[in-house]
Amino acid sequence: MLSGEVYIASTGEGSSARAVGQGMNVQDKAPAAAATADMALRDRVGALRAGLEDGLIGASGLVQRLLIGLLTGGHVLVEGAPGLAKTxxxxxxxxGLDASFARIQCTPDLMPADLTGTTVWRPDQGRFEFLPGPIFHSLVLVDEINRAPPKVQSALLEAMAERQVTAGASTYPLPDPFMVVATQNPIEHEGTFPLPEAQLDRFLMHVVVGLPDTTSERLILDLVERETAGHEQAMPLKLSGEEVRAARRDVANVYLAPALKDYIVRLVSATRDADTVPEVRRAIEYPVSPRGTLSLAAASKARAYLEGRDHVTPDDVADLAADTLAHRLVLTWRAAADGRTARDLVGPLLDAVRPL
Known part of the structure; x- marks a missing residue:
């Protein structure tokens, strides 16, 4: 990579390009560990990605975000209207994973024990026995999470944050790897319980899925027709739990240059500083916490890994900024009344804060 190269980054899938940096060499002095990634494993992760995209037309952005969550050990919240292939x-x-999977369909009458499990009395053994619930799986789909009551959301928060479940006086560890993917429908509000900020903050990313374009929708028709005829596109491989853990170690070793660390910190700090982007700061009631900084850095490393690089570029940071930061912002009542959203604020932040 030549010094003086201009990086072009976008704020998300389908958004306009934005020049975000110039004169930054992000590969200089990269530690040797950054070059030791298992190439065969990287190829298998790439094959998993290709297999996912083959069965999910027009959803390459969602596929990438799900894999970023998998490769960082983070949880992903997917929001979109019904019928957009979230589930x-x-x-x-x-x-595509050689790991256990469970789906939890949330309803207003769901109880915490339906999620975590329950303790039952075994009279023949003269003791209590804990029967684990669906949360004790490596990949857990929590469908329509905003329909779950607050008690269930609190139980899920412990599992996501601590990777453990407390039942009675005992604490039980969750499997490794462990990942929660939650979905929610933005259209219906009757019988829903908005997620508290503490739980939103535990999601590595909040991904918003939009409608497909006409070309993709035409291909979806063909795909469903083939599947209805019994020609379902099988996944080409299954990644084992050990392979996922090894890939996570490789992702952790992806090089993040000091200048890019500074860039991430300045982006997050701009949500707190009234002088950097005043019009944005006035719209924010509560800014992004340091967990947002850590999430953006980790996700950027995973994106670089998926793109076949051993170093992060400004493009990685800018592309993931909205998905990792917006859901951690709380807007003022005036900004909300004006119809602004947290995602509306990320673009001006990226325009104002550039890599040095």
Missing amino acids: RAVKRLSS
């Missing part, structure tokens, strides 16, 4: 994407991901 299908997670089920297809599960078919």
Whole structure:
């Protein structure tokens, strides 16, 4: 990579390109560990990605985000209208993993024990026995999470944050790897319980899925027709739990240059500083916490790994900024009344804060 190269980054799938950096060499002095990634394993992860995209037409952005969550050990919240293959994407991901999978369909009458499990009395053994619930799986799909009552959301929060479940006086560890993918429908609000900020903050990313274009929708028709005829596109491989853990170690070794670390910190700090982007700061009630900084850095490393690089570029950071930061922002009542969303604020932040 030549010094003086201009990086072109986008704020998300389908968004306009934005020049975000110039004169930054992100490969200089990269530690040797950054070059030791298992290339055969990287190829298998690439094959998993290709297999997911084959069965999810027009959803390459969602596929990438799900794999970023898998490779960082983070959880992903997917929001979109009904019929956009949110559930299908997670089920297809599960078919590409040699790991246990469970789906939890949230309803207003769901109880915490339906999620975590329950303790039962065994009279023949004279003791209590804990029967684990569906949360004790490596990949857990929590469908329509905003329909779950607050008690269930609290139980899920412990599992996501601590990777453990407390039942009675005992604590039980969750499997490794462990990943939660939750979905929610933005259209219906009757009988829903908005996620508290503490739980939103535990999601590595909040991915918004939009409608497909006409070309993709035409291909979807062909895909469903083939599947109806019994020609379902099988996943080409299954990644084992050990392979997932090894890939996570490789992702952790992806090189993040000091200048890009500074860039990430300045982006997050701009949500707190009234002088950097005043019009944005005035719209924010509560800014992004340091967990947002850590999430953006980790996700950027995973994106670089998926793109076949051993170093992060400004493009990685800018592309993931909205998905990793927006759901951690709380807007003022005036900004919300004006119809602004947290995602609306990320673009001006990227325009104002550039890599040095």
